[in-house]
Amino acid sequence: MKKLINSPEGVVxxxxxxxxxxxxxxxxxxxxxxxxxxxxxxxxKVGLISGGGSGHEPLHGGFVGLGMLDAACAGEVFTSPTxxxxxxxxKAVDGGAGVLHIVKNYTGDVMNFEMAAxxxxxxxxxxxxxxxxxxxxxVQDSLYTAGRRGVGLTVLLEKIVxxxxxxxxxxxxxxxxxxxxxxxxxxxxxxLTSCIVPAAGKPTFDLPDDQMxxxxxxxxxxxxxxxPLAPAKEIAAQLVEPILGDLDFTxxxxxxxxxxxxxxxxxxLYVMYGEVKAILDKAGVPVARTLVGNYITSLEMAGCSVxxxxxxxxxxxxxxxxxxxxxxxxxx
Amino acid sequence: MTATVQTLTNWLLSFRDVxxxxxxWLTELDSAIGDADHGINMARGMSAVADKLTxxxxxxxxxxxxxxxxxLVTTVGGASGPLYGTFFLRFGVAAGTAEELDAxxxxxxxxxxxxxxxxxxxxxxxxxxxxxxxxxxxxxxxxAVASGSSIAEAASAAAAAAAAxxxxxxxxxxxxxxxxxxxxxxxxxxxxxSASTAFLFATLAETLR
Numbered sequence: 001m002k003k004l005i006n007s008p009e010g011v012v013x014x015x016x017x018x019x020x021x022x023x024x025x026x027x028x029x030x031x032x033x034x035x036x037x038x039x040x041x042x043x044x045k046v047g048l049i050s051g052g053g054s055g056h057e058p059l060h061g062g063f064v065g066l067g068m069l070d071a072a073c074a075g076e077v078f079t080s081p082t083x084x085x086x087x088x089x090x091k092a093v094d095g096g097a098g099v100l101h102i103v104k105n106y107t108g109d110v111m112n113f114e115m116a117a118x119x120x121x122x123x124x125x126x127x128x129x130x131x132x133x134x135x136x137x138x139v140q141d142s143l144y145t146a147g148r149r150g151v152g153l154t155v156l157l158e159k160i161v162x163x164x165x166x167x168x169x170x171x172x173x174x175x176x177x178x179x180x181x182x183x184x185x186x187x188x189x190x191x192l193t194s195c196i197v198p199a200a201g202k203p204t205f206d207l208p209d210d211q212m213x214x215x216x217x218x219x220x221x222x223x224x225x226x227x228p229l230a231p232a233k234e235i236a237a238q239l240v241e242p243i244l245g246d247l248d249f250t251x252x253x254x255x256x257x258x259x260x261x262x263x264x265x266x267x268x269l270y271v272m273y274g275e276v277k278a279i280l281d282k283a284g285v286p287v288a289r290t291l292v293g294n295y296i297t298s299l300e301m302a303g304c305s306v307x308x309x310x311x312x313x314x315x316x317x318x319x320x321x322x323x324x325x326x327x328x329x330x331x332x
Numbered sequence: 333m334t335a336t337v338q339t340l341t342n343w344l345l346s347f348r349d350v351x352x353x354x355x356x357w358l359t360e361l362d363s364a365i366g367d368a369d370h371g372i373n374m375a376r377g378m379s380a381v382a383d384k385l386t387x388x389x390x391x392x393x394x395x396x397x398x399x400x401x402x403x404l405v406t407t408v409g410g411a412s413g414p415l416y417g418t419f420f421l422r423f424g425v426a427a428g429t430a431e432e433l434d435a436x437x438x439x440x441x442x443x444x445x446x447x448x449x450x451x452x453x454x455x456x457x458x459x460x461x462x463x464x465x466x467x468x469x470x471x472x473x474x475x476a477v478a479s480g481s482s483i484a485e486a487a488s489a490a491a492a493a494a495a496a497x498x499x500x501x502x503x504x505x506x507x508x509x510x511x512x513x514x515x516x517x518x519x520x521x522x523x524x525x526s527a528s529t530a531f532l533f534a535t536l537a538e539t540l541r
Binding site: 078083106114115139145146197199200204217219 | 367368369372373405406407408409410411413414415417418452453507508509510512513515
């Protein structure tokens with residue numbers, strides 16, 4: 001294992017220290033492993049909290065700041081944070097208008113956030129609502145599984161809902177908007193390589209040079225199927241077709257993210273985006289906004305994911321609203 | 333015989349030892365169908381529980397349950413933390429202010445824990461989860477108490493049923509948790525949560541014997 005770390009067990013704490021050093025506008029609670037925007041709590045604004053296992057950077061800590069999250073809770077690598085972290089964050093960001101928990105649909109994340117919401121209700125009376133993001137079309141049969149995983153759409157949702165909270169909408173309105181975004185977005189991912197969890201020290205799975213995994217999540221878990229490596233044009237089709245087959249995107253303006261899994265260079269992500277855009281054009285899906293880069297990663301995994309959100313004037317307006325975070329910044 | 337705070341403390345220290353001894357095996361079970369951390373996470377949590385019980389010495393079974401539950405919730409993470417944490421939190425609430433638990437009292441506290449796990453995880457028998465070991469264990473315990481068995485005999489019956497329940501998960505296709513994403517590929521593997529639950533009841537039986 002070759003990694004830029006001091007020790008496998010210190011990686012999360014050391015990364016928090018680095019984030020603090022790089023972004024003095026953020027506040028870091030090292031004991032609870034929570035990253036806060038510098039001016040939290042913002043009086044009268046709905047507080048937005050997310051969190052999850054580490055290893056997906058810049059998600060979630062890189063999206064803390066004006067127009068996006070108020071706090072992000074960091075767990076161990078690929079392990080959900082615990083309710084006491086989320087409770088501390090919930091109390092700290094409540095500006096009197098309540099708090100929304102943004103949760104990716106993984107069993108551990110969902111249960112820990114549920115317990116945090118129960119503790120918040122019992123201890124503080126802070127109004128808490130939750131949105132569970134489940135946009136991964138690779139998981140087909142949700143009746144007999146834990147349901148679709150929360151992946152790339154989480155980034156777009158945190159931006160759009162964050163803008164609405166910044167504009168002063170109340171908790172019910174912000175939660176309804178989050179549910180709307182979740183219902184209109186779909187994602188699909190693929191991997192060229194596995195990744196190495198620092199504490200494990202070896203790749204999570206073996207993937208021969210001539211093969212790729214289609215339909216992966218963000219924890220190095222196996223995908224829907226393993227197929228021979230193919231040109232970018234064919235990979236793009238394998239990602240976009242299941243998305244378009246799951247929801248009718250035709251005619252409405254789309255917000256599209258071509259996301260790197262952490263180990264693919266930007267030049268390849270742009271090659272992929274070109275192919276994705278050509279497929280969407282042909283399918284009659286007008287792309288209104290685009291994001292290309294590493295936004296929700298799986299350590300050093302090579303590969304990418306595609307997220308398509310069926311937007312409207314409201315969502316585009318919120319997308320364009322000012323945002324100032326380490327990983328997304330415009331309009332300020 | 334009844335279960336005192338000291339008995340329950342001995343049970344949890346014994347469970348800690350068994351989890352530590354089997355940490356590698358539990359993690360290997362989890363590698364096959366999950367995310368390869370069950371043994372590591374449970375060992376970390378039970379080590380923290382042992383420290384907590386040594387440092388605070390709860391006065392009643394109720395206080396002990398709540399202390400153990402909060403410690404697990406805050407140290408384990410993942411899915412096991414909320415599930416085992418909820419089990420002991422509900423155990424503690426059900427035990428109330430009693431100084432010690434008789435056979436029906438221990439059964440009621442354990443069943444409250446099971447009900448908490450089911451409510452938290454929304455798992456049912458046959459989903460290939462810890463419920464497959466825990467639910468039969470409590471049914472066996474209650475049946476033994478109803479037929480006049482001692483607390484030790486009832487705990488032994490629960491341990492045997494938990495082990496059988498654990499073994500019953502091998503052929504199942506997972507319908508909850510991360511293993512469910514594997515579909516048919518999750519069959520022919522033992523569920524790691526049911527394996528740690530079988531240890532929980534085995535150590536209870538040994539402690540009460």
